[in-house]
Structures are given as C-alpha cells and as structure tokens.
Amino acid sequence: MPERLSPVETAKRAAARRAADLVEPDMALGIGTGSTAYWLIRHLGERIASEGLRITGVPTSSQTAELASKAGIALVDLEAAGRLDLTIDGADEFDSALNLVKGGGGALLREKIVAAASDRMIVIADKSKHVETLGAFPLPVEVTSFGWQSTKAAIEDLLPGHDLLGDQITLRLDGEAPFVTDGGNLILDLHLKRIGDPRRLARDLNLIPGVVESGLFIGLCDTVVIGHGDGRTEII
Ligand code: 5RP
Numbered sequence: 001m002p003e004r005l006s007p008v009e010t011a012k013r014a015a016a017r018r019a020a021d022l023v024e025p026d027m028a029l030g031i032g033t034g035s036t037a038y039w040l041i042r043h044l045g046e047r048i049a050s051e052g053l054r055i056t057g058v059p060t061s062s063q064t065a066e067l068a069s070k071a072g073i074a075l076v077d078l079e080a081a082g083r084l085d086l087t088i089d090g091a092d093e094f095d096s097a098l099n100l101v102k103g104g105g106g107a108l109l110r111e112k113i114v115a116a117a118s119d120r121m122i123v124i125a126d127k128s129k130h131v132e133t134l135g136a137f138p139l140p141v142e143v144t145s146f147g148w149q150s151t152k153a154a155i156e157d158l159l160p161g162h163d164l165l166g167d168q169i170t171l172r173l174d175g176e177a178p179f180v181t182d183g184g185n186l187i188l189d190l191h192l193k194r195i196g197d198p199r200r201l202a203r204d205l206n207l208i209p210g211v212v213e214s215g216l217f218i219g220l221c222d223t224v225v226i227g228h229g230d231g232r233t234e235i236i
Contacts, residue, residue: 012035015233016227028083029084030084091217094130096236127227155211198216
C-alpha cells in the first residue's frame with residue numbers, strides 16, 4: 001500500500017529524495033535532524049539496500065543516530081571522520097541569500113559544527129520555509145544552564161541595537177521541565193518577527209558569555225532543494 005501523505009510531507013519527502021540521489025559512493029556525509037531529515041535517512045537506507053551504496057555518516061543528534069543506524073548507515077563520530085564531503089539537513093527558514101534559521105528540533109549546535117566541517121551543505125525543505133526576511137520563526141539560541149537568566153538578560157540588552165520587530169525571549173520547555181539539548185544545554189527562543197541583519201545578530205549573540213551558539217547559519221549553506229506539495233522539486 002503506498003503511503004498517503006499530506007502535501008507538506010510529500011514536499012519534504014520529494015526534497016529529501018532528490019538530495020539523497022546526490023549522495024555518491026564513499027562519501028562522508030553529515031546527516032541532519034528533523035522530520036525532513038527523516039525522509040533523507042529513509043531514502044539513503046533504500047539506496048543502501050537496493051544498490052549497496054556505501055557511505056559513512058556523522059549524525060547531528062542522538063535521534064538521527066538511532067534512525068540512521070536502523071537504516072543501515074555506517075556511523076562514525078566527527079573526530080574519526082575529519083572533514084566531510086557533504087551535509088544534508090532541514091531548516092526552519094531560509095532566505096534568498098541562503099541564510100538559515102535552524103534549531104527548531106533543538107539540534108542546532110551539532111548541526112552547525114557538522115555543517116562547518118563539510119565541504120558543502122544542502123538544505124532540504126518544503127517551500128513554506130522560503131522567506132523574504134528571516135525571523136517569523138523564533139530564533140533558537142543554545143545557552144549554558146549555568147547562569148542562563150543572566151545570559152537571557154544580556155540578550156535582552158543586545159536586541160534594541162538590532163533591526164528587529166519583536167523582543168520576547170522564552171525558555172524552551174519539554175512538558176513542564178526545561179528542554180535539554182544533546183550537549184546538556186538549554187534553548188532560549190527569541191521571538192524577533194523580523195531579522196534585518198542576520199550576520200550582525202549572529203556575530204553579536206556569539207559574543208555574549210553563556211551563549212553556546214545561535215540558530216543563525218550564515219554562509220554555510222550553498223544549495224537548497226525545495227519540495228512542493230505535488231512532489232515537484234526545485235534547486236536554488
Ligand atoms: C533541528 C533543525 C531542523 O532541521 C529544523 O527544525 C527543520 O525541521 P523539520 O524538517 O522537521 O521541519 O534545525 O534542530
């Protein structure tokens with residue numbers, strides 16, 4: 001029985017499949033996190049089973065590690081892999097300059113480290129993720145749990161000097177408790193509505209003690225595969 005998918009899932013699957021087809025034998029691949037990356041892992045698993053594709057993968061989260069290993073992908077850690085040929089990952093938003101907001105799934109730190117260790121980064125996304133200006137999706141910022149309220153206050157002080165439309169900051173929760181990342185840190189979600197200068201904001205956030213990393217990915221992505229609800233894809 002073919003799976004019946006919503007248009008958004010069809011779009012995610014189409015983008016993921018097209019990107020999975022770009023993976024070549026013996027590549028060292030960074031594997032992203034999230035519902036679009038799920039389809040990527042499935043298609044890579046199908047290629048491994050049907051054509052004997054041999055790749056090594058570096059997962060960007062414990063969730064991805066589990067899925068990828070079930071799909072038959074040989075996993076290594078980044079230290080063993082060294083430089084990667086390609087990372088394929090989802091995104092919460094991307095603009096036409098291929099700046100990204102990521103971290104909706106809370107994996108932004110490992111995702112950014114893995115992308116930065118890769119020769120190329122391809123984003124896979126349904127077309128709703130393509131925005132004129134970043135910021136409608138709350139910007140995740142990973143912070144240490146030690147002193148997180150002071151870090152939050154420092155971020156609040158920083159925001160008025162930036163071209164933004166909102167300034168609310170919320171601690172991400174997992175039920176009643178704070179959400180804890182794979183690295184043991186917390187996530188603050190910045191409700192900025194519009195980020196006029198993503199590069200400057202990314203730089204300034206990273207100067208604050210206690211900020212581990214922001215979900216702004218600047219200059220890391222070179223290609224986006226966009227999926228549409230009817231199964232078509234396009235590449236920008
Ligand atoms: C996880 C991420 C994801 O790539 C992002 O949230 C997109 O997820 P999805 O493919 O489920 O829409 O950054 O930290």
